Amino acid sequence: MTSKKKPTVYITRKLPDVVETRMRELFDAELNIDDTPRSQPELVAAVKRVDVLVPTVTDRVDAALIEQAGPQLKLIAAFSNGVDNIDVDAAARKGITVTNTPNVLTEDTADMTMALILAVPRRLAEGARILTDRKGEWAGWSPTWMLGRRIAGKRIGIVGMGRIGTAVARRAKAFGLSIHYHNRHRVSPETEEMLEATYWDSLDQMLARVDIVSVNCPSTPATFHLLSARRLALMRPESYIVNTARGDVIDEVAMIKCLREGKIAGAGLDVFENEPAIDPKLIKLAGEGKVVLLPHMSSATLEGRVDMGEKVVINIRTFFDGHRPPDRVLPGRD
Ligand SMILES: NC(=O)C1=CN([C@@H]2O[C@H](COP(=O)(O)OP(=O)(O)OC[C@H]3O[C@@H](n4cnc5c(N)ncnc54)[C@H](O)[C@@H]3O)[C@@H](O)[C@H]2O)C=CC1
Numbered sequence: 001m002t003s004k005k006k007p008t009v010y011i012t013r014k015l016p017d018v019v020e021t022r023m024r025e026l027f028d029a030e031l032n033i034d035d036t037p038r039s040q041p042e043l044v045a046a047v048k049r050v051d052v053l054v055p056t057v058t059d060r061v062d063a064a065l066i067e068q069a070g071p072q073l074k075l076i077a078a079f080s081n082g083v084d085n086i087d088v089d090a091a092a093r094k095g096i097t098v099t100n101t102p103n104v105l106t107e108d109t110a111d112m113t114m115a116l117i118l119a120v121p122r123r124l125a126e127g128a129r130i131l132t133d134r135k136g137e138w139a140g141w142s143p144t145w146m147l148g149r150r151i152a153g154k155r156i157g158i159v160g161m162g163r164i165g166t167a168v169a170r171r172a173k174a175f176g177l178s179i180h181y182h183n184r185h186r187v188s189p190e191t192e193e194m195l196e197a198t199y200w201d202s203l204d205q206m207l208a209r210v211d212i213v214s215v216n217c218p219s220t221p222a223t224f225h226l227l228s229a230r231r232l233a234l235m236r237p238e239s240y241i242v243n244t245a246r247g248d249v250i251d252e253v254a255m256i257k258c259l260r261e262g263k264i265a266g267a268g269l270d271v272f273e274n275e276p277a278i279d280p281k282l283i284k285l286a287g288e289g290k291v292v293l294l295p296h297m298s299s300a301t302l303e304g305r306v307d308m309g310e311k312v313v314i315n316i317r318t319f320f321d322g323h324r325p326p327d328r329v330l331p332g333r334d
C-alpha cells in the first residue's frame with residue numbers, strides 16, 4: 001500500500017488514540033478529535049469527497065445519504081457490529097461495500113447482558129442506591145429486607161442465538177439457568193448439547209414458559225417490534241426482560257405499560273427505541289426499582305474498542321488491496 005495513494009477515510013467519532021494513530025499512519029484519515037456528533041449535512045459533504053466512510057451506531061447512513069455519495073466512495077467500514085443504521089441495500093445499488101466489526105465485542109456484550117440478568121431480579125442498582133442516596137446511613141441487615149428473586153434453577157429464553165446469544169447462554173448455564181432459545185434456525189447439535197439448550201420454533205410458546213427473556217437478535221425489518229404488545233402479554237407476571245441488542249426489537253411503549261401494570265416483573269435495558277432520548281416513564285420505573293437502565297454501553301471496553309478499530313483497519317486495507325474484506329455485510333437482510 002505504500003507506493004499507492006492512501007485512501008481518504010472519514011471517521012465520524014473519536015476513537016481510542018492507538019486506533020487513530022494507526023489510521024493516520026495507514027490512511028489519509030480525517031478524525032473527529034473533539035467527538036462532536038456529525039450532522040447529516042456534514043456527512044453528505046464527506047461522502048461527496050472521500051473514499052471510505054467510517055460511521056458508528058450514532059450515524060444515520062440511510063438511502064438519502066448514500067445516494068448523494070460521490071463516485072469515489074467505495075467502502076462504508078462501520079465501527080460497529082450492528083448495521084441497522086446503514087442502508088446496506090442502497091449501498092449495494094451504488095456499488096459501495098459495507099463492512100462491520102463482529103466477534104470482537106461478543107464477550108463484552110454478553111458480560112453486560114449477564115450483569116443485567118443478575119442486576120434486575122437481585123435488585124443490585126436499588127441496593128447500591130440506598131447506600132449512596134442515604135450517604136452511607138443504613139439501619140443494618142434484616143431478614144425480610146431487599147428480597148429479590150433467585151437466578152439459579154430458572155429458565156432463560158434467548159431471542160437470537162447468534163454470537164452474543166450463545167455467549168450469554170454459556171454464562172447463564174454457569175449460573176444455573178436452563179437454556180431455551182428462539183432463532184431463525186437451530187444451532188448445531190454440538191452447541192445445543194453443550195448448552196443443554198431447548199429450541200423453540202415458536203417464539204410465542206417460549207415467551208410463555210421462561211423466567212428471563214434476553215433479546216440478542218439484530219434490528220432488521222423482520223425484527224422490528226418482534227416483542228410486540230401481543231407477545232409481551234404472553235410473558236409471565238414474574239418474568240424479566242433484558243435487551244442489549246437494539247431498542248426497536250421491543251415495542252417500548254407496550255413494554256412500559258406491562259411493567260407499570262405488573263404484567264412483567266422487571267427489565268434491564270442497554271438500548272432504547274429513540275436513544276439517546278429515554279422515555280421519562282422508564283426513568284420513573286428505574287426509581288421504583290423495576291428497571292435497570294444503561295446508556296448503550298454493553299460493548300464499551302477499551303480492549304473491545306481497540307479490537308474494533310483494528311477490524312476497521314483490516315477491512316479497509318483488504319478492500320484497497322483488491323480483496324474481499326473479511327467482515328463484508330451482504331445486502332438483502334430480512
Ligand atoms: N448493546 C451493545 O453495545 C451491542 C449490541 N449489539 C447488537 O447485538 C446484535 C447481535 O449481535 P451478534 O450476536 O454478533 O449477531 P449474530 O448475527 O451473530 O446473531 C444474531 C442472531 O439473531 C438471529 N435472528 C435474526 N433475525 C431473527 C429473527 N427474525 N428471529 C429470530 N432470530 C433472528 C440470527 O439468526 C442470529 O443467529 C447486533 O446486531 C447488535 O444490534 C452488538 C454489539 C454491542
Ligand SMILES: O=CC(=O)O
Pocket residue numbers: 057079080081082083105299
Ligand atoms: O451497539 C453496538 C454495536 O457495535 O452494534
